[in-house]
Amino acid sequence: MTCLLEARGLCVPAGEKWACRELDLCVRQGEKWGILGINGIGKTTLLHALCGLRQAQNGEIRLKGRLLSKMKRRDIARIAGILFQDSEDHFPATVLETTLIGRHPHISPWQWESIEDERIARESIKAVGLSGMETRRADTLSGGERRRLALATLLTQDPELYLLDEPTNHLDVRHQIEMLERLSLLAQNPGKALIMILHDPSLAARFCDRILLLFEDGHLLGSREDILTEANLSRLYHCRIASVEGPHGKIFFPA
Amino acid sequence: MVMKPWKILIGLILVAAASIILALGSGSIRIGWAEILSGKASALDYELLLHLRLPRAINAFTTGALLAMSGALMQVLLRNPLADPYVLGLSGGASVAAIGAMILGFNATGTSIGAFCGAMLSMFLVFGISGFDRQSRLLLTGVILASGWGALITLILAISPEAQLRGMLFWLMGNLDNASSSYPGLIGLAAGLIFTLPIARDLNILSKGDHLAGSLGVHVSRVRLQIYVLCALLTSIAVMTAGSIGFVGLIVPHSLRLLGAGDHRILLPGAAFLGGAFLVLADTLARTLIAPQQLPAGVIMALIGVPMFLYLLAKSKMP
Numbered sequence: 001m002t003c004l005l006e007a008r009g010l011c012v013p014a015g016e017k018w019a020c021r022e023l024d025l026c027v028r029q030g031e032k033w034g035i036l037g038i039n040g041i042g043k044t045t046l047l048h049a050l051c052g053l054r055q056a057q058n059g060e061i062r063l064k065g066r067l068l069s070k071m072k073r074r075d076i077a078r079i080a081g082i083l084f085q086d087s088e089d090h091f092p093a094t095v096l097e098t099t100l101i102g103r104h105p106h107i108s109p110w111q112w113e114s115i116e117d118e119r120i121a122r123e124s125i126k127a128v129g130l131s132g133m134e135t136r137r138a139d140t141l142s143g144g145e146r147r148r149l150a151l152a153t154l155l156t157q158d159p160e161l162y163l164l165d166e167p168t169n170h171l172d173v174r175h176q177i178e179m180l181e182r183l184s185l186l187a188q189n190p191g192k193a194l195i196m197i198l199h200d201p202s203l204a205a206r207f208c209d210r211i212l213l214l215f216e217d218g219h220l221l222g223s224r225e226d227i228l229t230e231a232n233l234s235r236l237y238h239c240r241i242a243s244v245e246g247p248h249g250k251i252f253f254p255a
Numbered sequence: 256m257v258m259k260p261w262k263i264l265i266g267l268i269l270v271a272a273a274s275i276i277l278a279l280g281s282g283s284i285r286i287g288w289a290e291i292l293s294g295k296a297s298a299l300d301y302e303l304l305l306h307l308r309l310p311r312a313i314n315a316f317t318t319g320a321l322l323a324m325s326g327a328l329m330q331v332l333l334r335n336p337l338a339d340p341y342v343l344g345l346s347g348g349a350s351v352a353a354i355g356a357m358i359l360g361f362n363a364t365g366t367s368i369g370a371f372c373g374a375m376l377s378m379f380l381v382f383g384i385s386g387f388d389r390q391s392r393l394l395l396t397g398v399i400l401a402s403g404w405g406a407l408i409t410l411i412l413a414i415s416p417e418a419q420l421r422g423m424l425f426w427l428m429g430n431l432d433n434a435s436s437s438y439p440g441l442i443g444l445a446a447g448l449i450f451t452l453p454i455a456r457d458l459n460i461l462s463k464g465d466h467l468a469g470s471l472g473v474h475v476s477r478v479r480l481q482i483y484v485l486c487a488l489l490t491s492i493a494v495m496t497a498g499s500i501g502f503v504g505l506i507v508p509h510s511l512r513l514l515g516a517g518d519h520r521i522l523l524p525g526a527a528f529l530g531g532a533f534l535v536l537a538d539t540l541a542r543t544l545i546a547p548q549q550l551p552a553g554v555i556m557a558l559i560g561v562p563m564f565l566y567l568l569a570k571s572k573m574p
Contacts, residue, residue, distance in 0.1 A: 053469050077472030088464040090334050092517055101460050105472035109453045112520075157471065 002065065004029050004161055004193050005050060005080070010059035012049045014042030019049070020219055023059070025212070027161065032187045033195040034208030034224075038237060041214045043197045044085060047163050050195070051080040063161070077105035081159030085166055087150045089139040095149055096134040099125055102156030124155035127182065129175075143170040151179065155186075162186065164196035168203065180207045201233055201241070201252040228252075260521040263514055267528035271316070274532040278312040278539045279304060283546050310437050314496050315538040315552065316531035317440025318431070319503050321493040323530025324447050325486045326504025327522055331462045332482045333390050339504040340490040343397030346499040347404025348377025349491070353498070354411050354423045366426070367495045374491035377404065382483065429500030429553035431538050443492040448524060450485055454478055455519040462519075500553040503530050506564045513571045533560070 003026035010023040019042025027033055035043050048054040050061060052068045061068040063079050081102075099121040100113050107113065113121075125134060128148035133141070138149060147170045154162065167183065168176040184207050187194050198204045204211060204224070211227040213220040213236050220227055233241040233252060242255035280286060286304060290296035325340040333342070341347075352373025356366045377400065385396040408427070415423060425432070451458075457478050460468040469475045493500070507530040508522060516525050537556035542549050 048466070051470060053466055072472075073469060073474050074472035077470060080470075082470045084464075084466060084470075087467070088334070090336060091330075091462050092512060093463075097518070098463075101463070101471060104456060104460055107456075109456065 003027060003062070004064060004191075005195075006062040006065075007050070008060050008062075010049070010061065011057045012042065012046050012054070013057050014045040017042065017216075019043070019045040020214060023219060025221065027193050027195060027210075029160075029191050029193050030187060031193045031210050032184060032208045033193075033210045033212060034204035035195065035197045035212045035214065036199070036201060036204060036233075036236060037214035041216065043214060044165055046214070047082065047165055047195065047197060051082055051161075051163055052076055053082075074105050077157070077159070079159055080161040080163060081154050081157040082163040083150055083154050083165055083167055085169060087146055093138050094134065095125060095130060095136050095138055095141070095152075096121060098138045098149055099152045099156050102153040102158070105157065120158070121152075121156045124152040125149075127155055128152045129178075144172060144175060147171055148175070148179070160191050160193070162192070162194035162196075164194060166197050166199065168198070168200070176203070183207070201228060202246070202250070204228065205249040205252065224249075260516050260518060263511070263516045264521055264525055264528070267525050267532070271528040271532040271535075274535040274539075275312050275316060278315070278535050279308050281539050281543050282308060283543075311431055311538070312535055313437045314440055315431050315535045317437070317444050318493045318497040318500065318531075319507075319534025320444050320527035320531035321440065321447060321489040322500065322504040323507035323526035323533075324451070324523055325489045325493070326530075327508035327519070327526045328451065328458075328482045328486050328489075329504070330508060331458050331519070332479060332486065333394050334462060334464075335390075335394060336509065337505070338394070339501070340486065340493070341499070341501060341504070342394070342401070343378065343381045344399075344401035344404055345374045345377050345397075345487070345490050346494060346501070347401045347408065348380070349374035349494040350427055350499055351404050351407045351411065352376070353426055353494075354408065354415075357419055357423055357426070358411065358415060370498070371491045371495040374494050375487060378483075378487035378491070425551060426498045428551035429498040430541075430549070430551050431497050432549055439492045440496050443489050444527065447485060447489050448527065450481065451523050452520070454481065455523055458482070458519040458523075497534075497552070500534070500556070502553065502557050502560060503534060506560050507533060510564060510567055513567045 005027040007023055007025040011021050012019040035046070037043050045054060049056050063071065063076065068076065100117065103113055103117040103120065107117065122134065125131060128151050130145065130148055130152060138146065141149060162183065164183065167179055171179060180203060183194055186192055205228050209224050211221065211224050213227060213232060215236060220232060228250060230241055230243055240255045241252050243250045243252045280288070284303060286300055291300060291304065322340050329338040329340055329342060330336055349370040353366050353370040356369035361369065381393065381397045381400055385392040412420065412423060457468065457473045460471050460473055461475065461478060465475045508526050511522050511525050511529060516522050534552060534556065537559065538552040541552040541555045544550060
C-alpha cells in the first residue's frame, strides 16, 4: 500500500536543536500513529512541518505522492487537517460559525456555505457532544468544550490525514477516552489515517498501532509492540517506567 | 440584539442613502426639491447642490467608509480589537507632513498630497522596522512611532506663527471644509471593496490565528501583505481627503460585530456603509449646528459616537 504521508531524510529544526534528523516515515491509510517525547523536544514543530506550516531544513515530504512544498495551501488543507494545542478567540463567533470555517478549503472564494456544509458542521457538533450549543458564543465555553469545538471544526474540514496535537488536552478522563475512541473509529474509514501527539504512553498503547519516539539524539519508530517497552520509555522520559498488562493493552507508570 | 446579517447590510445601505439626501438638503439656504426634480430651480441652487454639498457629502462618505474598512482590516491584521487605522502611527505621519507643508506655505492641495505621503511613509517605516507578519512587534513599533509623531506635532505647533495655528488645529481635528477632489476617495472605496471581498472568508479564519488559517488553506503571508498594503492606501486616502478623523475606524466595526455581523463578508461592506453614513451625518451637523461657523466633524462624531457605542456595549451579551 502506498503512503498517504511520506517523509524522506526529513530534518526539522526546533530552536537551537533538532525536532528530528534524517526521519524516514510512511503513514499508510488506516494507520494510527502516536508521537511521544519530553516537553520541548519538538513534537509540535514536527507536526506543523508535516503539513507544511513550517519549513523543513532538509529532506522532502509527500502527501499522496505529491511534493508538499509544491502544493497550494488549499490543496494541502483538503488532505491534511490539524488540531492545534490551543485555540484563539479574539472576536466573537458562535459554535456553529466556528465549526463552519472547517469547510473553507472545500468552497471557492466567492461561494457561501451551502445547506450541505451546514449539515456537515451540525453533524460534527453532534459528534463531539456539543449539540444544543450551536448558537452559544465560543468564548463562553469551558476549556474542555472548546477542545471539542476545535475537534468539531477539524471533523467538518474532513481531511484524509488527521494531525492531532495533544487531543486529550483539557479533557476529563471520560472525554479523553471518548475523544480517542471517536478518532480511532475515524481512522477505520477508508482512506483516513491519523498522527497524534500524546503524553500518556498507556493511551498510546491503547489507541495507536504505530509509534514514533523523539529523543534528544535521534528517534525510534515502528510497531506499538516493538517500540512501547519499559526500556525505551525509561530512556525517553529520563525516569524509570514500569508496566502491567491491562484490559486494553499495556499500562505504563513511573516506578 | 443579534440581527440577520443580510438585513443589517440592506438596512445600512438605506441609512447611507438617507444620510446623503439629508446632507444635500441641509444648510443655510433651503433647496426646493420639487423645483430641482422638475428642472425649474435656479442656477444658484444647482451650483450649491452639485458643486458644494454633493462633493462634500461624497468626501465625507468615502472618508468614513475608508476609515471604517481599514479599521476592520487592521483589527484582523493585528488580531487586536483595540486596533484602528491610526494605531500604527499613520495619522501622526500624515499630520506632521501636512502641517509641515502648511508652514512651508503650500496650498490645500499641497497639504493633502503631503498628508498622503506622510501616511504612506509612516506605514513603510513601521513595515520596514518590524516586518508585517510579526503582529506584536508591529503593534509596538507603530505605537512608539505614533508617540514620536505626536511629539513632532506638538513641537511644530509650538513654534508656528499664530496666524497659521487655527488652520493647523482644524486640520488635526479633521474637517471636510477644503473641498478636495472626490475621485481618490471613490477610487479607494471601489478598490477596497474589490480587493477585500474575495478574501473576506480568509479574514474570518485569519482572525482566529495564523496557524489555524494556514491549516485551513489560507495563504497567510500573502493575505496579510494584501491587508497591510490596502490599509495603508485606504487610510492615506482618507487622511488626504479629510485630515485626521479618529474613532470611526474603531467603533464602526465593533458596533457591527455587536449587532451580529462579525462575518467579514458582511462586516467589510457594512463598515463602509455605516462609517460613510456616520461621517456624513456628523459633518452635516458640524456645518449646520452653529452656522455659519463650522465645527470639526471629528468632534461631533465622537460626541455622538461615544454614548451610542457605550449603549450598544451595555446592551450586548459580551462577557
